[in-house]
Amino acid sequence: NAGVTQTPKFQVLKTGQSMTLQCAQDMNHNSMYWYRQDPGMGLRLIYYSASEGTTDKGEVPNGYNVSRLNKREFSLRLESAAPSQTSVYFCASSESGDEQYFGPGTRLTVT
Amino acid sequence: QKEVEQNSGPLSVPEGAIASLNCTYSDRGSQSFFWYRQYSGKSPELIMSIYSNGDKEDGRFTAQLNKASQYVSLLIRDSQPSDSATYLCAVRPGGGADGLTFGKGTHLIIQP
DSSP: OOOEEEEOSEEEEOTTOOEEEEEEESSOOSEEEEEEEETTTEEEEEEEESSTTOOEEOSOOTTEEEEEOSSSBEEEEESSOOGGGOEEEEEEEESSSSSOEEOOOEEEEEO | OOOEEOOOOOEEEETTSOEEEEEEESOTTOOEEEEEEEOTTSOOEEEEEEOSSEEEEETTEEEEEETTTTEEEEEESSOOGGGOEEEEEEEEOSTTOOSOEEOOOEEEEEEO
16 A cells, blocks of 8 residues: 655756656545645645546646546646746645645756 | 744754644634644655544644634654654635645754
């Protein structure tokens, strides 16, 4: 039982490049989330999916898109990366929307 | 903007003592409250959840909730050096919204 897994662990992009962060959970949870964590800012919600087939914006959605591919997988796409998107990205999942369990994170640097 | 406030610390506590971490929140409609522990370079780990007023104990950890004062706290008894970490308070906003609002965290240092 791996819980929540994320790939890649590290990534360096140049400004304007695109990439997709992958997340998968094996806990049969309905809800999945993407957060970013920046020094001095805490964790902030980018997008979430309350169930398969639905997605909604969080606090900081600009510059990102998401896809809930199936119940297990929730991906985050940066279409044109900017230095302001340098951050640590965490995926999380939850059965009910309350207790959330986090993946190991992706450290992204945009130069 | 719904906010969760924590003292950033560092909070330094001797080994074996009680560490007390505090959090206030602005959304009076919030119903669900959580404490996460985050070691440097690692992901947040859920350690306590609390949904009703009063105390909830789990091993050396006690979470306390006072909805009237919009205040959540975490007590760690018999603090160990391995408890040194950043503790994040998280709140699920009311009104059926999904996602958690996090405080910026309190850096706790347990002195051997």
